[in-house]
Amino acid sequence: MPPTASSPVLLTKRGLARQQKLLEVAERAFLQNGYAATSVNEIVRQAGGSLGTLYRQFGNKLGLFEAVFKKKSQEIFAPFDDDALWSDDMAKSLYTFGHTLQHIALSADGVAIYRLVVSENNLDQGEIQKIFYRHGPQTAIRVLARYLEKQMKAQRIELLNAELAAQQFLEMIKGPFVLRALFGESLAEQELETALNQAIMLFLKGCEKTV
Amino acid sequence: MPPTASSPVLLTKRGLARQQKLLEVAERAFLQNGYAATSVNEIVRQAGGSLGTLYRQFGNKLGLFEAVFKKKSQEIFAPFDDDALWSDDMAKSLYTFGHTLQHIALSADGVAIYRLVVSENNLDQGEIQKIFYRHGPQTAIRVLARYLEKQMKAQRIELLNAELAAQQFLEMIKGPFVLRALFGESLAEQELETALNQAIMLFLKGCEKTV
DNA sequence: CCAAAAGTGTAATGTATGCTACACTTTGTT
DNA sequence: AACAAAGTGTAGCATACATTACACTTTTGG
Numbered sequence: 001m002p003p004t005a006s007s008p009v010l011l012t013k014r015g016l017a018r019q020q021k022l023l024e025v026a027e028r029a030f031l032q033n034g035y036a037a038t039s040v041n042e043i044v045r046q047a048g049g050s051l052g053t054l055y056r057q058f059g060n061k062l063g064l065f066e067a068v069f070k071k072k073s074q075e076i077f078a079p080f081d082d083d084a085l086w087s088d089d090m091a092k093s094l095y096t097f098g099h100t101l102q103h104i105a106l107s108a109d110g111v112a113i114y115r116l117v118v119s120e121n122n123l124d125q126g127e128i129q130k131i132f133y134r135h136g137p138q139t140a141i142r143v144l145a146r147y148l149e150k151q152m153k154a155q156r157i158e159l160l161n162a163e164l165a166a167q168q169f170l171e172m173i174k175g176p177f178v179l180r181a182l183f184g185e186s187l188a189e190q191e192l193e194t195a196l197n198q199a200i201m202l203f204l205k206g207c208e209k210t211v
Numbered sequence: 212m213p214p215t216a217s218s219p220v221l222l223t224k225r226g227l228a229r230q231q232k233l234l235e236v237a238e239r240a241f242l243q244n245g246y247a248a249t250s251v252n253e254i255v256r257q258a259g260g261s262l263g264t265l266y267r268q269f270g271n272k273l274g275l276f277e278a279v280f281k282k283k284s285q286e287i288f289a290p291f292d293d294d295a296l297w298s299d300d301m302a303k304s305l306y307t308f309g310h311t312l313q314h315i316a317l318s319a320d321g322v323a324i325y326r327l328v329v330s331e332n333n334l335d336q337g338e339i340q341k342i343f344y345r346h347g348p349q350t351a352i353r354v355l356a357r358y359l360e361k362q363m364k365a366q367r368i369e370l371l372n373a374e375l376a377a378q379q380f381l382e383m384i385k386g387p388f389v390l391r392a393l394f395g396e397s398l399a400e401q402e403l404e405t406a407l408n409q410a411i412m413l414f415l416k417g418c419e420k421t422v
Numbered sequence: 423c424c425a426a427a428a429g430t431g432t433a434a435t436g437t438a439t440g441c442t443a444c445a446c447t448t449t450g451t452t
Numbered sequence: 453a454a455c456a457a458a459g460t461g462t463a464g465c466a467t468a469c470a471t472t473a474c475a476c477t478t479t480t481g482g
Contacts, residue, residue, distance in 0.1 A: 011428080012427090012428060012429070012478080012479050012480070013479080014428085014429065014478080014479075015428065015429065015479090018429075033333075034330070036247050036248065037247065039468080039469065039470085040469080040470065040471085041468090041469075041470080048430095049429070049430070049431095050429060050430040050431060050432090051430090051431085051432090051470095051471085051472090052428095052429070052430070052431085052472090052473090053428080053429055053430075055470095055471075055472085056428075056429085060470080060471080061470065061471090114329075115329055115330065117390070118325075118326055118329040118330065118390075118393060119245070119326065119329065119330035121326075121393060121394060121395075122244075122248075126394050126395065129394060130394065133390060133394075137390075159409065160405055160408065160409045160412070161405055161409060164387060164405060164406055164409060165409060165413075167386065167387035168382075168383040168386070168387060168406070168409065168410060168413070170386075171379075171382035171383055171386030171387060172379040172382055172383060175378065175379070175381075175382030175386045176375060176378035176379060176382060179328070179329075179344060179348075182329060182332060183332060183337050183340060183341065183344075184332075184337065194371055194372060194375060195375055195379070197371065198370065198371045198372060198375060198376060198379065199379060201371070201417065201418075202376075202379070202413060202414060202417030202418060203413060203417065204417075205416060205417045205418070205419075206412065206413030206414065206415075206416040206417030207412075207413060207416070208416075222458080223448085223449055223450070223457090223458060223459075224449085224450095225448080225449075225458085225459065226449095226458065226459065229459080250438080250439070250440085251439085251440065251441080252438090252439080252440080252441095260459070260460070260461095261459065261460045261461060261462090262440095262441080262442090262460095262461085262462095263442090263443090263458095263459075263460070263461085264458080264459055264460075266440095266441070266442085267458075267459085271440080271441080272440070272441090
C-alpha cells in the first residue's frame with residue numbers, strides 16, 4: 001500500500017533521516033542515469049537502511065521518483081517567484097530575466113531534468129511530466145507573457161500573441177544550447193551573452209510600435 | 212564479431228528480405244519505446260526469422276540501433292538538400308523554409324527521433340547523437356545561415372552572428388511545440404502558422420538595416 | 423513499561439533481458 | 453553433385469531487476 005495523504009506514514013527520527021538520505025541519493029541517481037537505468041537496490045545500498053523502509057515510505061519505485069521529481073522541479077524554478085526584476089526599461093528587464101533563465105535551464109540539473117521529462121513519458125501516462133511543465137517552464141513563460149501584455153496595453157509594442165512571443169523569446173536564448181549541454185559540451189559564457197543580446201535586439205526592434 | 216566494412220556479411224535473397232524486415236520492425240520499436248525498453252527477442256518474434264540472423268547481420272543490439280538510426284535521420288532531413296526555395300524575397304523564403312522545418316521537426320517520427328537523441332546519450336559515448344546532429348539539424352541551420360550571410364553582405368540586414376540567428380529562428384518556430392508534441396498533444400495547423408508568422412515578423416523587423 | 427508500529431538486514435521470488443549454442447535446413451558457387 | 457556459408461528454431465545461460473517475506477531490533481505513545 002503506497003503512502004497517501006489519507007494514510008500517511010509515521011516517521012521516527014531515524015526514519016526521517018533515512019527518508020532524506022534516500023531522496024538525496026535517489027535524486028543523484030535519477031538525474032544521472034534516468035528512471036529505468038536506476039536501481040532501487042543500489043539506492044538503498046548507497047543510502048543505508050533497508051529496502052523495506054523505502055517501500056513503506058514511497059510505495060514503489062515510481063513513488064520515489066515522483067517525490068524526487070516534484071521536489072527538484074520546484075527548487076529549480078523557485079527564482080521566478082520574484083516580481084522585482086520587471087521595470088519599464090524593457091531591454092534591462094529582458095536581460096536580467098533572460099540571464100537568469102539561461103543559467104537555470106542550461107545548468108547540469110536543468111538539462112538532467114529536461115532529459116527526464118523527454119525520456120520517460122510512458123511512466124504515468126505522462127502525468128508527472130505535465131506537472132513539471134506547469135510548475136516549471138509554464139510559470140516562467142507566464143511571468144514574461146504578463147509583462148509583455150502590459151507593454152502592449154501601454155502601446156509600446158505590438159505582437160500577434162504575447163504568450164507565444166514569450167515562449168519564442170525563451171527558445172531564442174536557450175534553444176540553441178540545450179542539445180550541446182546535453183552532449184556534455186561546456187558553454188562559454190560569452191556565447192550565452194551573445195545569444196541573449198541578439199535575441200533582445202531582434203525582439204525589441206521586431207515588435208516596437210511603428211507609429 | 213560485428214559486421215564491418217572490411218568483413219561484410221554476405222546475404223542470400225532470403226537474408227536480404229529478413230534484413231529489411233528486421234530494420235522495419237526495429238525502427239518502429241525503437242521510435243516507439245526507446246532503446247532500453249526495446250527487446251531484441253520481440254523484434255525477431257515480430258519480424259520472423261531467427262535471433263542468430265540478427266546477430267550475424269548486426270553484431271549486437273547497438274549495431275541494429277545504429278543501422279536504424281542513421282537510415283532514419285538521413286531520411287528525415289532529406290528535404291533540405293533543395294536549394295530552390297531561396298529568393299531575395301526574404302519573407303517568402305523564410306516562410307517556405309520554416310513551414311517545411313516545422314512539419315519535419317514536429318512530425319511523429321521527428322519527435323520520436325528527438326526523444327532518442329535526448330534520452331540515450333550514454334550508449335556510444337554520445338557518438339551516434341553527434342552524427343545525427345551534424346547530419347540533421349546542423350544541415351538545416353547551415354543552409355539558413357548561408358542565406359542570411361548573403362543578405363548581410365548585400366547590406367539588407369544586420370546581425371551579430373548569422374549562424375546563431377539561424378538557430379534562433381529555428382527555435383522560435385519549433386521550440387514552443389516540441390514538448391507538447393512529445394506529450395502527444397495534437398497541434399493545430401493554425402498555431403504553427405501563427406508562430407511562423409510572428410517569428411518572421413520579429414525577425415525581419417528586428418534585423419532590418421536602419422540607414 | 424509495554425504493546426504496536428517503524429526500521430533493519432538478508433534472502434528469496436518471479437520475471438525479463440541480451441546473448442550464445444547447437445542441431446538442422448536452405449541457398450549459392452564451383 | 454558437393455561443399456561451405458547463411459538462415460532457422462529452440463533451448464538455455466547468466467544476469468539484473470522490482471518487489472515481497474520474514475525474523476529481528478529499535479523507537480514511540482499511552
